[in-house]
Amino acid sequence: MSDSTATGEQVVRHDFDVPNVFTQAQLGWEAWLEPLPIDELTERHYDGLVDKGRANSPYFRLLVRDPDILGARTRTDNDIFYNEKGGLPRAQRELSAAAASRTNGCLFCASVHSRFASQKSKRPDDVQRLLDAGTSAPQSDPQWRATIDASVALTKTPGEFGAEHVRQLREAGLDDLAIADVIHGAAFFNWANRLMLSLGEPTPPATPAG
Template identity: 70%
Template sequence: MTGFTQEHLGWRPWLTPLTEEELTDAHREALVDQARAASPYFRLLARDPDVLHARTKTDVDIFYNADGGLPRAERELAATATSRHNGCVFCASVHARFASHYSKRPKDVQRLLDEGVGAPQDDFRWRTVVDTATALTATPAQFGAEHLAALRAAGLDDLAISDAIHAAAFFNWANRLMLSLGEPVDE
């Protein structure tokens, strides 16, 4: 298995997911996006369609809502930093690709993957988003007034700060779920 990477990885569940043929209309509705039916992770979560639906709607709103707030690149950066800190190689690869794509800064994203969340960042705003995500990921009590002050000094308004917190918090939970249900594999 490869270490932290921006390459596409597979994921192998330790429990048996539903097959695509076993998915009912309720399961497919819970997936929100039908392309997710190809993923063993989402087919495993489909065993509880109500929870999957709520989880996926939350994910979509945090990362795809373009009505103000934090730019998509920085939401993805927060998810990447969280995943890197938690050791979730699969999620880090997915969100690192998105962060690289939206920011046009693949070398900076790769440095985060290679060197960890403490890797130098030449942009104060990026450093602040990474530090915020890491503090929230380690334990929410590590996130404090100094993080809010840094986010504000980096130019984030209330909605952008909320987006940074939501992206980190959601992926802190998602990483732990994914890490306890299976493992990344080279495709």
């Protein structure tokens, strides 16, 4: 069902039990405002989506109402996570984002990035410990510990991140490019999670067929 706001926008209210546990399962997401219908997407909208497959996501169809902003956001996102010409391995970039999402409570993004961190690192138990016990849970890998600590500091408030976090990352063996990747991953998702949290809510994992 939906209600009208003072500006005439339709606020959509969903009838499902919102997940309340961090998980690596594949969650869905529904917006509180109407996403742009697929049949109304123009070439300009698809340019903003960058990847046409994102038209299947209600989140991106909501953001594509401003295609220029979404295009800049998506290209930044892609460069942070997929440009592996140097710096941090993909698994730790995903770990950085997962730590940010675990800190600010975005269950949907935590599920996405923890799942990628597990797949890329082949260390699902270490990732699950982060979700279950929180960001302060023990991690035996000094690089993972330093990545999580730096990401949490940036997420709580950027002013908490400082020279001691850079020193911890460097002592764990990360070079300047890798340290920059930790910062970019956490900083981007600190912002992106807060945007997503304000626009909708996660849906439960799909029930397996059969």
